[in-house]
Amino acid sequence: MQEVPSSGSVHDLKQYLDQPLLERKSDPIKFWVNCRHFTLILSEIVLEYLICQASSVSSERVALVVNLTVPDNRSRLTGEHIKERVLLTSI
Structure with missing residues (x-):
C-alpha cells in the first residue's frame, strides 16, 4: 500500500522543480543542505541516499x-x- 503524499511533500517537490538547473561540476550535497529551509522533507530523503556509494x-x-x-x-x-x-x- 502506497502512502499518499502530504501537502508538505508535494510543496517540497514543486519548490525543487522550480529551481534552476545546477552546473555539472557543482556540489549536490551543498545544494541540498542550502535547500533545507524550503524543501525540508525532500532534502532529508535526498541527503540520506545521495551519500551512498553506488559501486560494486x-x-x-x-x-x-x-x-x-x-x-x-x-x-x-x-x-x-x-x-x-x-x-x-x-x-
Whole structure:
C-alpha cells in the first residue's frame, strides 16, 4: 500500500522543480543542505541516499581474490581456511 503524499511533500517537490538547473561540476550535497529551509522533507530523503556509494567494485574485488585463491578442485576447504588463504593472498 502506497502512502499518499502530504501537502508538505508535494510543496517540497514543486519548490525543487522550480529551481534552476545546477552546473555539472557543482556540489549536490551543498545544494541540498542550502535547500533545507524550503524543501525540508525532500532534502532529508535526498541527503540520506545521495551519500551512498553506488559501486560494486569492492565486492567484485573480493570475489576475484577468492576465485584466484581457492581453486575449484579444493572443495573440502572450510570457511575458516578460505578466510586465511584470502588474507594471506591479500598480504
